[in-house]
Amino acid sequence: MNRFAKQLLPFCSLIFIISLWSFLEPDNFLSFRNFSNVLRRSSINGIMAAGMTFVIIAAGIDLSVGSMLALCGMVGSAAMLFLSGASWSQIAGGNYVPLTASAMFWGTVIGVLFGALCGWVNGTLITRLKLAPFIVTLGTMSIFRGITYLMNDGKPFAVSDYTFLDIGTIGPFPASVVILVLVLAAAAFLLNYTPFGRYVYAVGSNPETAFHVGINVPRILTVIYTLTGACTGLAAMITTSRASSAQPTAGISLELDVIAAVIIGGCSPSGGRGTLTGTIIGTLLISFLRNGLTLLDISTNVQLVVIGAIIVLAVTADQLATKRQS
Amino acid sequence: MTGELQMRNIVKTFGPVKALQGVTFTARPGTVHALCGENGAGKSTLMKILAGVFEPDAGEIYLDGQKRTFRGPRDALEAGISMLYQELDLAEDLTVTENLFLGREIRGRIPFILNRKAMIDQTVQQCRLYGFDLNPLAPVRTLTTGQCQIVELLKALMRKARIFVMDEPTSSLTEAEAQRLFEIIRRLRGLGMTIIYISHRMEEVARLADEITVLRDGAVAASAPASEMDIPTVVRHMVGRELKDYYPARRSNPGAVLFEADNLKTAEGIEGISFAVRAGEIVGMAGLVGAGRTETARAVFGIQPLLQGAFRWQGKPLVIASPADAIRQGIAYLTEDRKRSGLCTILPAGWNMTLPNYPRIGMRYLLRLRKEQTVCEEYGRKVSVRWSSPSVRAADLSGGNQQKLLIARWLMAQSQFLIFDEPTRGIDVGAKREVYQMLADLAEQGKAILMISSELPELFGLCDRILVMRRGRLVADLETRKTTPEEVMHYAAVEEPRR
Numbered sequence: 001m002n003r004f005a006k007q008l009l010p011f012c013s014l015i016f017i018i019s020l021w022s023f024l025e026p027d028n029f030l031s032f033r034n035f036s037n038v039l040r041r042s043s044i045n046g047i048m049a050a051g052m053t054f055v056i057i058a059a060g061i062d063l064s065v066g067s068m069l070a071l072c073g074m075v076g077s078a079a080m081l082f083l084s085g086a087s088w089s090q091i092a093g094g095n096y097v098p099l100t101a102s103a104m105f106w107g108t109v110i111g112v113l114f115g116a117l118c119g120w121v122n123g124t125l126i127t128r129l130k131l132a133p134f135i136v137t138l139g140t141m142s143i144f145r146g147i148t149y150l151m152n153d154g155k156p157f158a159v160s161d162y163t164f165l166d167i168g169t170i171g172p173f174p175a176s177v178v179i180l181v182l183v184l185a186a187a188a189f190l191l192n193y194t195p196f197g198r199y200v201y202a203v204g205s206n207p208e209t210a211f212h213v214g215i216n217v218p219r220i221l222t223v224i225y226t227l228t229g230a231c232t233g234l235a236a237m238i239t240t241s242r243a244s245s246a247q248p249t250a251g252i253s254l255e256l257d258v259i260a261a262v263i264i265g266g267c268s269p270s271g272g273r274g275t276l277t278g279t280i281i282g283t284l285l286i287s288f289l290r291n292g293l294t295l296l297d298i299s300t301n302v303q304l305v306v307i308g309a310i311i312v313l314a315v316t317a318d319q320l321a322t323k324r325q326s
Numbered sequence: 327m328t329g330e331l332q333m334r335n336i337v338k339t340f341g342p343v344k345a346l347q348g349v350t351f352t353a354r355p356g357t358v359h360a361l362c363g364e365n366g367a368g369k370s371t372l373m374k375i376l377a378g379v380f381e382p383d384a385g386e387i388y389l390d391g392q393k394r395t396f397r398g399p400r401d402a403l404e405a406g407i408s409m410l411y412q413e414l415d416l417a418e419d420l421t422v423t424e425n426l427f428l429g430r431e432i433r434g435r436i437p438f439i440l441n442r443k444a445m446i447d448q449t450v451q452q453c454r455l456y457g458f459d460l461n462p463l464a465p466v467r468t469l470t471t472g473q474c475q476i477v478e479l480l481k482a483l484m485r486k487a488r489i490f491v492m493d494e495p496t497s498s499l500t501e502a503e504a505q506r507l508f509e510i511i512r513r514l515r516g517l518g519m520t521i522i523y524i525s526h527r528m529e530e531v532a533r534l535a536d537e538i539t540v541l542r543d544g545a546v547a548a549s550a551p552a553s554e555m556d557i558p559t560v561v562r563h564m565v566g567r568e569l570k571d572y573y574p575a576r577r578s579n580p581g582a583v584l585f586e587a588d589n590l591k592t593a594e595g596i597e598g599i600s601f602a603v604r605a606g607e608i609v610g611m612a613g614l615v616g617a618g619r620t621e622t623a624r625a626v627f628g629i630q631p632l633l634q635g636a637f638r639w640q641g642k643p644l645v646i647a648s649p650a651d652a653i654r655q656g657i658a659y660l661t662e663d664r665k666r667s668g669l670c671t672i673l674p675a676g677w678n679m680t681l682p683n684y685p686r687i688g689m690r691y692l693l694r695l696r697k698e699q700t701v702c703e704e705y706g707r708k709v710s711v712r713w714s715s716p717s718v719r720a721a722d723l724s725g726g727n728q729q730k731l732l733i734a735r736w737l738m739a740q741s742q743f744l745i746f747d748e749p750t751r752g753i754d755v756g757a758k759r760e761v762y763q764m765l766a767d768l769a770e771q772g773k774a775i776l777m778i779s780s781e782l783p784e785l786f787g788l789c790d791r792i793l794v795m796r797r798g799r800l801v802a803d804l805e806t807r808k809t810t811p812e813e814v815m816h817y818a819a820v821e822e823p824r825r
Contacts, residue, residue: 193693195684202681205670212629212659212667213682213735214650272672 009317010264010281017285021292028295036174040166042287043180046280047235048254049261050187051119051228053279056262057191058224059204059271060126060133065232065258067144068118069251072236074148076111077157077246080104092152094245099161107162111240112233118144119229123222141255148248156245165241176238183231188276200224205272260307261286264314285310329355329390329488331376331520336385338371345371346544348385353489353537358511358521360535360552364564364754367541369524373491376522377409378402408482410492414474416466423449423462426481452480457513472503479510489520496530497752500615501819508534526754527781528557540564565755572759573787574766580790581605583641584774585657585743587626590635594621595798599635603743603774608765610789610806611778613818618798619778620662623745626776627659628652653682658736662747662778664728669720675731676702676716683738705734709764726757733764743774750784762788782811794818 021029028034048065055062081091083103090097099107118140125136168175191197199220202210210217240246265282267274286307293303331353338346346368353359363369374380376387378396387394389405396402416425427445434441449462458476466474475495482490492511496504511521511534525531531538532552539549540563547563548555561572583602590599596618603609611619624630626637628646637644639655646652652659661667669678679702684690687701702716709730713723720728729749736744746765750758765788769775779785785792786806794802794817802817 193695194691195689195693198677198681198684198693201673201677202670205672206666208667209670210681212627212649212661214648214653215681216648216650272670 007266007275007278007281010266010278010285010314014281014285014288017288017292021288021295025292025295029292034291034295036177038284038287038291039177039180040174041291042283043174043176044235044238045254045257045261045287046180046283047183047231047238048228048258049265049279049283050183050276051231052258052262053187053265053267053274053276054191054200054224055133055228056259056267056269057204057271057274058200058221059207059269060221060224061137061259061269062119062122062133062225062228063137063255063259064118064122064141064144065228066251066254066256067141067148068115068229068232069236069239069254070148070246070248071118071144072111072115072233073240073246073250074151074157074248075114076107076233076237077159077162077240078151079110080107080159080162081157083107091157092155094155094158096158096160099159104159104162104164107159108165108237111237112230115233115236116226116230119226119232120222122229123225126225127218127221145248151248154248156243156247158245159240160244162241162244165238166244179234179238183234184276184280191276196220196223201272203271257286257307260311263311263318266314266318268318269315329518329520330388331489332388333372333376334386334388336372336375336387337383338375338380339383344544346375346382349541349544349546351539351546351549353520353522355488355520356515356518357536358515358523358534360523360525360531360538361541362525362531362538362560362564363541363547364756367564368544369541370493371544372541373409373493373522373524376402376407376489376491378407403485403487406486406488408485408487408490410475410478410482410490410495414471414478416474416477418467419465421463421465422460422469422477425466425477426452426484449480452484456480456483456510458510470500470503471498472500472506475499475507476510479514488518489522490514491522491524493524494526495523496525496527504530526752528561531560532557561755572762573784574763576608576766576769576788578607578790580607581772584639585626586638586641587622588636588638590622590625591633592621592625592630593633594618594624594630596621596625597798599625599800601793601800601803603776605742605772605774606769607791608769608775608777608789610785610792611776611795612780612782612785612792612814613795615780617795617818619795620747621798622795622800623659623747623776623778626652626745627657629659653739653741656740656742658739658741658744660729660732660736660744660746660749662751664725664732668732669728671721672719674717675711675713675720675723678720679705679716679731679735679738682735686739701738705738706731708737709734710760724753724757726753726760729753729757729761730764733761741773743776744768745776745778747778748780749777750779750781758784782814785814786811 052062052065078091080099080103081097083106084097084099086097122137122140125131126133165176170178191200199210199215202215203217203220207217239250261282262279263269264285265278267278289306290303293306333349333351336346336349349368349372351372361369371380375382378399378401387396394405417428423445426449432441432444446462453460458480460473460476466477495507499507514521523534535552537551538555538560540547540560542564581604584605586602588600591597599622613619621630625632628648628651637646644655646655665671676699680687680698689698699716706713706716711727711730711734713727720731723731749761753761765775765777777789789806792804792806792809792814793800794804794814796818804814
């Protein structure tokens with residue numbers, strides 16, 4: 001009953017936002033095209049938020065996902081270009097290079113795996129050096145971004161033929177939305193129907209107890225950060241496809257939106273509490289909020305203020321609910 | 327009489343629950359008044375009303391014969407009532423002096439500048455007055471729990487407190503610190519203060535109390551001078567029945583040696599520890615706090631790596647490098663601090679039960695939630711956990727039910743060797759008996775049990791043998807039938823004064 005009540009507030013907020021925009025901007029907002037756009041845009045945040053949900057339930061945080069997104073995009077694109085037989089001067093110069101299908105496939109795989117590697121580095125640093133996740137990922141956020149700029153002197157890699165993840169469809173559905181649904185389903189399965197999911201909750205709720213019942217806490221944490229990295233890698237390839245190029249400036253302050261979605265969805269920053277349903281609602285809430293504000297011609301600067309305020313409100317509501325419980 | 331406290335016909339209800347139904351309680355100055363009762367009998371509620379935390383539904387509080395109404399903790403403090411809670415309320419990074427003067431600092435002539443010297447001088451003077459041994463400049467973080475309590479007491483004394491409520495003050499003290507606290511309590515009594523002393527430890531009540539009031543189900547079950555009420559009577563009033571068989575009858579029937587530890591040494595200060603536990607045997611482990619009992623358990627359970635030594639299981643060598651290894655072999659460890667290292671308190675009770683057991687209930691890769699619920703209910707019944715369902719949060723269970731939950735966890739794990747560390751700490755008398763019965767039943771089923779306890783009566787009531795530890799070493803292995811509590815205490819503490 002309580003878990004239900006916890007998602008009720010974000011859910012009602014979502015309904016409220018959708019109703020409000022429908023009322024204010026019925027023509028532009030209430031179109032199939034707009035909804036489809038919002039969902040496609042949500043896919044990037046949603047995939048990353050699925051991973052972040054595990055991190056935050058385990059009482060961690062990953063600030064590096066925005067930078068990691070740019071880095072994975074660059075690595076995946078570079079791989080695609082090389083596999084299509086381009087020379088370094090062509091790649092670096094941003095010339096048009098025709099991409100082969102297999103190069104695009106393997107480039108995508110490499111981008112995802114590279115994300116997993118970045119996440120594994122985060123997890124290993126946190127568990128081996130016993131450092132706070134906040135500190136480690138603050139560091140790697142800067143490191144990943146720096147490497148991204150170093151790769152091509154701050155210039156993007158152009159992959160004009162890489163369009164599938166943006167405009168491609170699987171059946172009648174946009175490919176990115178299908179991927180989002182698959183990732184969420186897999187994450188929900190992992191979190192709710194496997195011992196691993198329970199271990200994530202246990203580690204976040206009380207790491208000492210987790211150790212005492214035989215859970216390999218460092219391994220669980222490393223796996224969690226690696227999974228988040230892989231999700232980020234996947235989101236990076238969708239971002240790259242959308243821009244037809246890998247931009248070294250991609251994903252700046254994206255970690256804000258991702259963490260916000262998870263927190264608004266009811267995950268407790270102190271660990272042990274949260275659900276994927278909540279994360280989905282949180283992601284959609286932010287996407288629709290931004291979409292409506294944009295349609296109303298309200299600047300992105302104001303959007304930042306609004307989203308920040310909502311995070312604080314959501315956490316306050318969470319604290320109040322927790323206090324009433326005890 | 328001056329300073330007399332009277333609470334008359336106090337009634338307090340929480341929703342449908344009648345926490346207090348007309349309690350009258352009188353405490354005289356210059357006495358230690360013990361307040362006894364099982365958990366939930368209403369002791370805490372009564373004291374929270376005295377401290378102004380709750381307002382009573384009916385009834386009056388009189389101090390010096392004058393009626394008082396406390397609208398909040400501040401009013402009670404000003405009336406000279408001081409609560410010493412189990413969790414202390416000091417600013418850890420400040421020094422003793424800074425804590426004592428927090429919020430009432432002495433200022434110098436220059437605005438905003440504090441007169442540190444005057445404050446330190448006063449602290450020294452106050453310490454001398456009451457005979458406390460405290461360094462006024464020591465940061466509170468560096469003090470022991472016992473010293474922190476003294477700081478709290480001093481703080482209260484400097485605020486002119488006359489009535490001190492102490493709730494289980496010795497629960498986290500070493501034996502020596504507890505002795506020092508008792509001395510201080512006697513000194514305060516000599517100065518005409520009133521001490522209301524809440525404790526589950528009957529030995530302390532017997533030693534300290536001048537008067538005893540027993541609460542049961544929100545009413546006074548008995549109230550008399552300590553000279554007129556002995557401890558068995560107190561216990562009888564607490565539970566409302568005779569406790570002739572407080573400890574279950576046991577047929578001592580040890581089988582083959584199940585587990586052996588040989589010459590253990592760890593970085594936590596234990597050395598040369600060797601012992602064996604047989605199937606069907608309950609082995610007690612006595613010793614003062616800090617003697618290395620918990621540290622031994624931690625070594626056996628793979629929490630602390632061995633520097634030296636070895637284990638054997640049914641005579642065969644056994645390697646334990648982590649709790650996971652120990653659990654796989656059939657060893658269980660129920661820690662002394664359930665909240666810190668036993669439970670995930672914010673997670674459902676059922677999850678807590680199955681957490682180490684997924685492979686054993688056929689869910690190694692995949693959870694089956696419906697089946698999990700059934701299994702939890704089944705094991706919950708075995709240990710008679712009182713819960714509305716396995717999905718309640720572990721935090722919402724009482725201490726006794728949490729302990730039963732943990733026993734159920736290790737039953738499910740089919741553990742053969744169970745280490746209980748202070749299994750009855752913080753649980754009430756009724757639940758204690760159930761835990762004792764469960765320990766006896768486990769032994770009856772042929773499981774080996776190592777029971778660490780600071781309560782000698784329970785060791786003597788249950789164990790076949792008692793191991794005694796002192797300063798990181800195992801100093802005695804005694805058969806319960808052939809030893810006495812005095813002998814155990816002698817081994818546990820004999821070198822203590824020479825330190």
